[in-house]
Amino acid sequence: MWPFRRVFAQGGVDPGYRGGVTSPRLPLVIGHRGAPGYRPEHTSPSYELAIALGADAVEPDIVASRDGILVLRHENEISGTTDVASRAEFAARRTTKTIDGARQTGWFTEDFSWAELQTLRSRERLPKIRQSSASFDLQSPIMRLSDLLHLLDRAGDESGRAIGLVAEIKHATYFESIGLSLDELVAAELTDAGWNSGDGRLTVESFEKTVLDQLRGRGIRSKNVFLLEAAGSPPDLVARFGSAADSYASFLTPDGLRMLRRDVEGISVDRQMIRPRTNAESGTVSSVLVDDAHAAGLEIYCWTLRPENRFLDRAFRRGSDPSSFGDWQRDFALVLAAGVDGVFADHADLAIAARDAVVTSFSSRGTVGGSA
16 A cells, blocks of 8 residues: 555545645655756755755765775766866876676776865766756855765754754775775774654665665664666676576566565666556556565665656657756656655655655545546
8 A cells, every 4th residue: 555545544634744844655756866857966065954944854876985985976987976177186097897797987986085076067968968967067066975864963953843864875886896885884884973862864775785685784773775787787686696696687676675674675677667547537546566576575766856847758758959957746646646765866855756646645535646
C-alpha cells in the first residue's frame, strides 16, 4: 500500500501534513546535490537554497582528496564541475584512469590535497541547459562533507525543523584500492560531527552494498539505501567476482528484493525504472517495482525529477528547446502517485508543488492519477 493511500485511507488530510512540510507518511523531496536547477551543484548556495525551498533532505556525493578529506563532487573527475582545466598550475595533473570499469581523462580529487582543492571554484555541470545556474559560475569553492554537516545543523537551528542528509558514497571500491577507505573516513566524520545519534536524519546510499555493510559494522546508525541501475553489475562485486558478479537486475526480482531486506532499508533507482501506470477505471497510479519493493519490506526512492524537456519523456515535452520546461507537473505527479517513498529533485520547490497537487487531488477526489 503506497504512502498516499495510507495517509488518506480514512479520508481527509493527515494532521501531520502542513503544506510543504512532509509528514513521515508522505514521500520525501530530497534536494539532489542541493538545488542545481538554480545554483551550481554541491555548493553552499545550492544547499542553502534547497533548504529554503522546503526540501526535506539534501543529497551530497562524497569522494576523497589525496590527504583523506571528504569532498562533495558528483564524481572524483572534476573538470566538468570546477575551473581546474583553466588552472595552469594544475595542467600536469591531467591524466587518464579507469574508474569502475570506465576509462576517463581529466583531473581527479585523489590527486590533489585539500589545500589545493579549496583554491578551485565550482561551475555549472550543464551550462547549455541551465544558463541561469551557470551565471553563478566561479563564485563558490568546493565544499567538504564537514562543511555541509555544519550548514545543516545551523539551518535546522534557524528553521526549527530537522533537515535530513542522504549521503551518497561514490566509488568506494576504487578508493579502497588506492588506500583511501571511504567507510572509515565517512564513519569518523559523521561521528565527530554528531551525526551518528540515530535520530533519523541520516541516510547513506551507494551503488556498492559492501560499503554500506562496512559502515554498519563501524556502528553508523543510518538508514541504508542500495542504488540500483537498470543494467550492469555493482563495482564491488565485479572487483571480487569478475564476469560472474551478480547483476543489478538480479536484485530487482521479488526474491532479490527480499534478500536485500536483510541488509538495507531501501533501494533507489532511476526514475525510468518506476514505469508508473494509470488504471483506466479507477484513475489510480501504480508501479510493479514500487509494489514489489514494498512487499519485500523495503522503501523505494527514485532519481531524478527534472523539468527541462531534455529530461522528460516525449509525451511531456513542450516545444523543441531542450532547456525549456515541459509539462513537468504531469510528469512529476505520475512518479509521486506511483507510491515512491521519496524523490530526488534538482528543483525542490517544483517537486514539493507536484506533491502538494497530488495530495490535494487525492483528498478531494479519493484518487490519484486521473488528471495525470
